[in-house]
Amino acid sequence: MSYEVTLEDFRPMQERCSNCLGCKFVPFEKIKSNRFGRNCPSVWYYNFNTYSARGRFQLGQTLQDGLVPWDSERSLEAIFNCQACGACEIGCKATRFNLEPLAHNIALKERAVEKGLAPAELTAAAAQLAKQKTMLPGAKKADRAAWADGLKLKDLSAKETAEYAFFPGCRYAYDPALQKKAKSYVKVLQKAGVDLGFLGKADMCCGGRAKQMGFKEAFETEAELNAKAWKKAGVKKIVTPCSDCYHALKRQYAFLGIEVEVVHVTELIADLIKSKKLKFKKPLDIAVTYHDPCHLGRLGEPFEPWDGKEVKVLNQVHTWEPARPRYAGTYGVYDAPREILAAIPGVRLIEMERVRENSWCCGAGGGCSVLSPEYSEEIASERVTEAQATGAEAIVTACPWCELNLDGVPSENGTTMKVVDIIDLVAKAL
């Protein structure tokens, strides 16, 4: 079953938003300090209410009512500079019953795209996706499988079969600095006996970032192409090292009615450690902190089908029949990466203040790193500052977008921090 949601469907939520501003903060009972109590990168950076989820609910209403023109420069800036990180969802769920500010933010972007009002930088990325099946500038479809050169990886598009298809995602497939890490993931999984293949040159973008930027049709085209390619190749299970791909395949594809079993590579590695198929032999002696990627953590919850209607109790209380799923971030992937770090001898994990569903975004979400690089870097700098406050030597993450966006960015005191892909620690300790 697939679902369709339009901006008009959010009218009751726009009207029910209570101006409580919970969407700007880590839920109060989870705030550990004033310094790291904020959760929405957009309103933190632009410092104007329209850039918060609350502000976007108001903006959506005024745009729909024709009180503000859609082509206003300030409105478009507020619409597109949302990281699609979903932190507002968590803050809002803690204060209101079940509003969906993130889906509304994306619906606003989608309507602006439909009206031909997308910023030129994002339109160029969507054009690159249509042509080369990736949004990364300069990358070519013909080079898609080059990252796997030298690996003994079954080509599922050439009639070979395997239990899992490895879905690297565009960053690992094309970025020279990350290709060796993708190889490392494959080698570690193969060492533990995982039966692994990939789609070779038939591999392509998941389309998830197009969805985050508001390019709904482009996303749905990629999803359909991927579904067809998997069907043709007999793919049943997918393992991905990218958190954006994980979210797209697990949540957004299911929303379109495309069903595929997907695991993040950290989930698989954590299971292999538990079943003793991977054993660490070399202690590492390092203190690290872990950055929860938004799309693996709070947005990594499985999709729950729902087909019901809104009802009012005593003509006052809004509720839904049957009960509507409530994505509060609880069931995202938080434990698997931490279990891996705990299993590596000599690795000491020191947590940041904003963790798990309240993690601060790396700044690369929603197309903001393409559209507004200075804003994106400030968000990353805020995270590096928070990481430095732990006293850890390195930030570990499990997403290539976070890794690249945090790497080399100075904190508020001007110094950088080592950023490590979790596979680097795993491979080193084996």
Ligand code: SF4
């Ligand atoms: S998705 Fe992230 S950036 Fe956008 S409004 Fe919500 S918290 Fe702010």
Ligand code: SF4
């Ligand atoms: S937390 Fe939710 S209800 Fe409160 S202002 Fe933000 S969007 Fe509105």
